[in-house]
Amino acid sequence: MPVTVVGSVAYDSIQTPSGSRDRCLGGAATYFSLAASYFTQVRVIAVVGEDFGREQEAVFHARGIDTLGIERAPGKSFFWKGSYLENLNEAKTHETELNVFAEFEPKIPLSYRDTDYLFLANIDPVLQRRVREAMPNVELVAGDTMNYWIRDHRTSLLRVLRNLDILLINDTETRMLAGQNNLVVAARAVLAMGPKTLVVKHGEYGATSFRSGDSGGELRVFRAPALPLEEVVDPTGAGDSFAGGFFGYLCSQGQLTPSKFRRAMFYGSVMGSFAVERFGTERLQQLSRDEIEARFALFRELTHLD
Numbered sequence: 001m002p003v004t005v006v007g008s009v010a011y012d013s014i015q016t017p018s019g020s021r022d023r024c025l026g027g028a029a030t031y032f033s034l035a036a037s038y039f040t041q042v043r044v045i046a047v048v049g050e051d052f053g054r055e056q057e058a059v060f061h062a063r064g065i066d067t068l069g070i071e072r073a074p075g076k077s078f079f080w081k082g083s084y085l086e087n088l089n090e091a092k093t094h095e096t097e098l099n100v101f102a103e104f105e106p107k108i109p110l111s112y113r114d115t116d117y118l119f120l121a122n123i124d125p126v127l128q129r130r131v132r133e134a135m136p137n138v139e140l141v142a143g144d145t146m147n148y149w150i151r152d153h154r155t156s157l158l159r160v161l162r163n164l165d166i167l168l169i170n171d172t173e174t175r176m177l178a179g180q181n182n183l184v185v186a187a188r189a190v191l192a193m194g195p196k197t198l199v200v201k202h203g204e205y206g207a208t209s210f211r212s213g214d215s216g217g218e219l220r221v222f223r224a225p226a227l228p229l230e231e232v233v234d235p236t237g238a239g240d241s242f243a244g245g246f247f248g249y250l251c252s253q254g255q256l257t258p259s260k261f262r263r264a265m266f267y268g269s270v271m272g273s274f275a276v277e278r279f280g281t282e283r284l285q286q287l288s289r290d291e292i293e294a295r296f297a298l299f300r301e302l303t304h305l306d
């Protein structure tokens with residue numbers, strides 16, 4: 001079952017303890033699409049500027065990703081500059097230039113309208129909401145956001161959260177959104193804002209899902225680990241790749257059962273673990289399904305009790 005994603009398609013300049021890259025292909029929707037493309041058909045809604053080259057577009061096409069919904073507009077593409085010199089688990093943002101995204105009016109191609117699964121990747125919540133409203137018949141909607149939008153665009157973000165099935169954010173964002181330090185208390189507060197399920201990403205420590213029990217009171221919690229890695233070359237896009245593996249797998253399965261949900265958490269961790277092995281999207285461009293399954297087996301071994 002295809003998934004449609006809206007979010008940033010960008011140029012990133014990144015500095016990590018392993019080195020740096022200037023203006024490489026990035027963006028939340030880019031990482032999400034590449035990761036999800038190993039599980040299901042992906043359709044992208046975004047905007048890029050005149051500086052976006054054929055070489056970058058070819059990265060999407062090589063993975064069979066539908067780019068009909070990527071508009072080309074006069075101006076420059078979204079640009080983000082970040083570093084991980086002090087903390088590999090959290091990016092320090094140096095520059096964010098929305099550029100063509102500042103004036104973006106998302107248009108949904110007719111061929112995308114039958115999509116049942118929608119992912120609202122990190123971008124202005126106003127744009128996330130417009131796309132959500134233009135696709136009222138979707139069956140399952142998941143989304144992501146970041147500190148930038150939580151801090152400065154809270155009201156429009158809260159409107160998006162009301163209509164989300166699954167929200168995926170990291171620890172710091174969860175605490176920031178809820179205004180609570182304790183993760184469980186914060187998770188409860190975020191669930192009260194609308195999402196039926198919250199997936200909290202913990203960087204190198206994995207991810208935890210929280211869902212209210214049927215009677216409302218009790219929280220159902222599940223944790224997937226991350227793979228302990230000797231070297232993390234570039235953490236950029238790990239969260240979006242987690243989301244792509246997680247949601248791409250769910251979309252490929254049709255109906256959502258608790259067991260499929262738990263597997264999706266592991267596939268999310270698998271794709272996140274690949275993303276950080278090289279700079280930018282390099283690793284995600286050239287994986288095989290066999291490599292993905294071999295790593296899934298490693299995750300099994302990591303957690304399985306006889």
Ligand code: AMP
Nearest residue numbers: 008010026027080122236237238239240
């Ligand atoms: P993450 O998975 O959190 O590491 O996401 C990294 C990606 O998010 C980078 O490729 C950036 O281009 C993109 N990004 C950074 N800031 C923003 C923002 N404010 N809105 C949308 N995308 C962003």
